[in-house]
Amino acid sequence: EAQVTQNPRYLITVTGKKLTVTCSQNMNHEYMSWYRQDPGLGLRQIYYSMNVEVTDKGDVPEGYKVSRKEKRNFPLILESPSPNQTSLYFCASSDFADTQYFGPGTRLTVL
Amino acid sequence: AQSVAQPEDQVNVAEGNPLTVKCTYSVSGNPYLFWYVQYPNRGLQFLLKYITGDNLVKGSYGFEAEFNKSQTSFHLKKPSALVSDSALYFCALMDSNYQLIWGAGTKLIIKP
Numbered sequence: 001e002a003q004v005t006q007n008p009r010y011l012i013t014v015t016g017k018k019l020t021v022t023c024s025q026n027m028n029h030e031y032m033s034w035y036r037q038d039p040g041l042g043l044r045q046i047y048y049s050m051n052v053e054v055t056d057k058g059d060v061p062e063g064y065k066v067s068r069k070e071k072r073n074f075p076l077i078l079e080s081p082s083p084n085q086t087s088l089y090f091c092a093s094s095d096f097a098d099t100q101y102f103g104p105g106t107r108l109t110v111l
Numbered sequence: 112a113q114s115v116a117q118p119e120d121q122v123n124v125a126e127g128n129p130l131t132v133k134c135t136y137s138v139s140g141n142p143y144l145f146w147y148v149q150y151p152n153r154g155l156q157f158l159l160k161y162i163t164g165d166n167l168v169k170g171s172y173g174f175e176a177e178f179n180k181s182q183t184s185f186h187l188k189k190p191s192a193l194v195s196d197s198a199l200y201f202c203a204l205m206d207s208n209y210q211l212i213w214g215a216g217t218k219l220i221i222k223p
Binding site: 101 | 153155210
């Protein structure tokens, strides 16, 4: 089944404790992206990647890192999480300039 | 500047009635538009897209959208609403850097 998977689905952590949210797609898509969704703010892009080893900042990259060492994986790294990073996070992938397909989301709470 | 607007935070429709969720856009050049749906505690699901061609685009779950270039609109429609259509709907525009610009979302509530 063609899909985008994210892990974990739910995570509660404390301020400053490094964490990684994994994202993987099995559709051989070149493009991958991370978004956060907050009430009243809609979807905001954090980082995106057009291909392996190519990443670019989105609208709200501060406090986040990404890497794209393999085509299928695009992990989101929070080196020192803070409470304002409490949010619902989505990974998405697509062929270039085409429909994006989303993962199920990761609900992160930073205490 | 490129932008997308969903003018209604919430739309209420009785089951069986037609529904419309509005989206307007601003772009230089030809628009590339999408509709997505988000059910509670789920990810976003693709409904339909407009690239070029027919102004009436048909999508999943019986939804369709009408592209209107003169009114710069891309409204989502369904002839007969179901309670199960209750969800959050997002309109998006692909910008010149191939990134999606998202509307704020419209909560659709279908009442039995």
